[in-house]
Structure formats: structure tokens, C-alpha cells
Amino acid sequence: MLERALTGSQQYYRLLMGLLILMGMGFAAYLYQLNTGLTVTGLSRDVSWGFYIAQFTFLVGVAASAVMVVLPYYLHNVKVFGRITILGEFLAVASVTMCLLFIIVDLGKPMRLLNVILYPSPNSILFWDMIVLNGYLFLNIVIGWNVLEAERKGTAAPSWLKPLIYVSIPWAISIHTVTAFLYAGLPGRHLWLHSILAARFLASAFASGPALLILLAFVLKKYTKFDAGKEAIDKLSQVVLYGMLVSIFFLGLEFFTAFYSNIPSHQHGLKYLFVGLDGHGKLVPFMWLFALLALAAVVLLINPNTRKQEKTLKIACLCVFFAMWIEKGLGLVIGGFIPNPFEQVREYLPTVPELIITIGIWATGFFVLTILYKIAVSVKEEVE
């Protein structure tokens, strides 16, 4: 089936070329970082994780898009999702690929990466994160590929695939839970030290993942013959709405606990993010943009008229995606390090090389996604 990725329209080649250029730029910037050290980033002794780990955290969420179509289709027999499960699974593959790349570029000694396997440490959540992420990548490649192959041949998917599909559902939950545990179990990091963090991760994932999936479905509809179908999009948009509402609700719970209890250390992180702390507030405008986007998304999604209209739905999905990107991809990870263990505010902003590397990895993810979607769409066009 892979050969279908090699032939395509002019537009397809142009897209791939554009992504390859971005990937090349990212790679060059990474070589620079590799030779000079992480000093080229904005990371510091106090904010020791930044943009890379934040993107990783956000993309783990996007990878959840798969489960939001697979679960209804296989467990609740929601037939309309049958056509798009493959889109969800391949989006998960691309997202997890990006996640792994973001972890690698964040390492000070990437050449020692295999030490995680050579000296397995089950006490470290990072060890488990490696297992669940690679497992999820493997599951989605195997499932997506074989279901598509069966579709091409016009046969039923092989029977050994069923158990893997069922396993992939709780597995998707596990990638978020374990990723949240990276943060939620650290003493002294009050913004993260909440039992609701894993639930928050899941809720925001179920908003941002399907939102991107809807946008991608519209792109496919415009440029290919593949149409996800109105009903599937509508069902997905409801998932996005609920994901978004629950996310906002959970964030509200954090505010309640911090501010009603009036414990200063629990308030500092949130204060830094939304109003600034000790005169520092580089993330404040972003967090208010998040609040605005989230509000706009909810307004547009909650009203059935705007939700069902393609144009407003697209805007709503963009709002959801960028709102969650700010909230998890910027605020949560960076905010957790501010103030530092001495209650001093040391701020962080990514540098240019850091941004180029980040763009390069996103381009890599979209390159993988483009190829996989091309294969999927070609097969589907052929069958029909």
C-alpha cells in the first residue's frame, strides 16, 4: 500500500516539499543545539522544562483523537465513525511520533537515550511513559494498517486484530494518565500537585484531538474525494463540546481549591499565569487569549445552529485547538516551574532555535500524517 504515497497531484508534492524544507530547517537548528548544548534554548536552572516538553504534553492529548472515534465505533456500534477511525488512528501515529521527537530534542545527552532501557527503573514515571507511548504508537500503526489493508482487499479485518483494538482503548487512556503522573506526583510543584491533573489531561485531550480531526476531515473533503460525512462530523463536534466544557470545569475546580483554601503556594502558579506574580507576567496575555478562545469555542459549539454550520464549526475547532495548545502547551508546563523552590520568579521564553526545532518537529508530524492520509484516502477512493 505504501506505493500510494509516492504518486499524487502537484499539490500533494508541493505540500510534502514545503514540510521537508521546514523539517530540514528544524534539523539544522537541532544540529546547532546538539553541538552547543541546551544553552541555545531559553531553559534555565529554574525553568528546566519548557517549550519542548510542553508540546510533548499537548500532543499526547492530540493522540487521543483515535480513541474518541474507535471507542464509539467498536464499543457502541456508532456506524458513522466507521469511515474515519483510520483518520483518528493515523493522527495518533503522527502525534505520538512528534511526542517522541520532542522528548529526544529535550535531552541533554540524547546519545544515551537507550539507558532508559538498559537500566529500567520502574520507580520512574518516565520509564512507564516510554512504554505506553511506544505501545500506543505500535498499536495504532498495526491496527490502522491492517484495517485499511482489509478494506482494500474487500475482506473483513483479521480476527487477531480485534483484541488489539479493544486493548488500544484503555491504552489511550493510559498515555494521558501516565503523562499527567509525570507532573502530578512531584512534591513542591503546587500547580501540578493535584489529583485532578490526569482527569484534566483526558478532558482537554478529548477536546483538542477531535477538534483537529474535524479540521483535517474538512481539509480532506476540500482537496480529495474523501468525505467523512455530516453525521460523523456532528457527532465529533459534540465530543469536542463536552471535552471543552469538562476541561473548563476542571480548571475552575483548581481555582476554587487554590483560592478558597487561601494557601499561598497553591495560588502562586495560577496567579503567575493569569495576573502575574511579583511584577512578572509574560504568559498573562496568552492565558487571557486562552480564556477568550475557550469562551468563543463554547459559545459556538453549544448553539446547535453554529455547531452544524461548516464555517462556524471550523472557527470553533480552531478556537478549541489553540486554546488547549496555550493551556497545556504553554501554561501548564512552564507555569509549574514558576515560582521556583525559593519562591522567586524566574521567567522563561523560548528562543529562536528552540522555535525552529519545534516547527521542524511539527512539520515532521504533518509529513507523517500527510503520507498516511494519502494512503488511506487513495485506498478509500479506489474501493469506492
Place this chain on the structure above:
Amino acid sequence: MESNRRSFLKIGGICALGLGALPVTKALARKAVPQVSEFPEALKANQWAMVVDMKKCWEKAEEDCKDCILACHQYHNVPDIGTLKEEIKWIWQESYHDTFHDQATQFNIENIEHNPIMVLCNHCTSPPCVRVCPTKATFKDKKSGIVKMDYHRCIGCRFCMAGCPYGARSFNFRDPIPYIKTELNMEYPARERGVVEKCSFCTERLARGLFPACVEACRHGALTFGDITDPNSSVRKVLAENYSIKRKPELGTGPNVYYII
């Protein structure tokens, strides 16, 4: 008959292979790691601990006395990067207000709010940095209670820096060697770019019967070092005579650096 002969040859071949592999297995199965014998003069403790008497430090030492810091950083080839962002520090000063922000009261003894406190790795009894390390590059030595680092195993993921609630860990964002401004100490390795480092309670000096560099360097006896599990140790004696506090005891990490204020 034919098949019998074939299977005979097969089994014979496997046997020969097995016999041939015997010396290899023997060589591999031998005790791989030679035992390390300790120096006879080594200092031993179940859990090393330090008492920092800030009263002595403030009263006796001159205003800008940094003997302990200089001794430590010189001994361990700690670079002076010169920026707040990439600072590497094993023992350093923070204000009383910042160090004990959770227990400082508004109307405390005058003037101590901005007094310096010597801070370093607490060599916790239950260290979160060790818990989160994905390669066991940082580990708790069961024999001495010291939280140690293996600079050759660290992958530089900096999870330990997120895990440490005391800000005791530094990361080598760049090659530190050009920034070692003190005389190079050939007894202790310099680090590479991309690994995390921190105070080691001078484990390599203890092995040779010497107290930590900072303890040795303090001319005013403000640093006491000993075995916290031994009721007759120097640290226990000082703690029995003075009221002391620890940093963030509520986190359950069990810090082993005590402060007399």
C-alpha cells in the same frame, strides 16, 4: 534409516556446538565485577547529615565570607558560567526569607529576613529526585545515605530538577570546562555538557577519611557533619543542644540538612 542418520547428525552437531560454547559460558558466568575494597581510613555512617549553625555564621564570619562555597566549588571543579540562567552551584546563599518562606513570620527577629542561609542538597531520606530518575543515574547509596550522581549514565532529561523541591540541582547547559575559573582539581572529574550535577556530601573525600570540603573550610565551626543515626555523633550532640529547623519538612522527603537559626 536415512532419517535416523540425519537426526543423529543433527543431535551430534548440536552437542558439539554446546561443548564448544562451554568455555564461552564459563568465561561469561564468572563473577563479572571485581569487588571494590574500601580504604581503611574511610569514614562511615548509616546516614550522613549536616547541621548548619547560621548563628555562628552570621555572628563570627565576616560579611562576605564565602569560604565554604569557594572550597567546595574549587574542589569539585564547579564552573562559573556567570549567568543566573545557567548557574551551577553545589552550596550557595539564599535569603532567610526565600529559604524558609513557609515558616518565616512577619515580625521575626529584626534584620534576619535578608540574612543569607547556606543551602545545598539535603540528601533526603526519601529523595524525590531518585524516585523520578529513569536511568538510576541518581541514586541513594544505602551504605552512607548520600544521594549520588552517575555523570556517565545521566541522559539529561532533567526530571530530577523538576522533582527536587529544594532547587539543589544544576544542569550543564553548555560545556563547563572553559568556565572552570579555579585551579583544576585533578582528583575530581569535570562534567560534560548535558548532565545534571549537585552536592555529593564529598563522598570521595569521606572514602579517604576526610570531612567534606565545606566543613573543613569553615573557620567558625558553623558546619557540623556526622551520622544522624548515631546518638553519640557530633551532629546529634549539636541538635540535642539547639533548636533546629529543616527545609520543607511537610513534603515528607526527610531532609538531612538541619539549620540552627
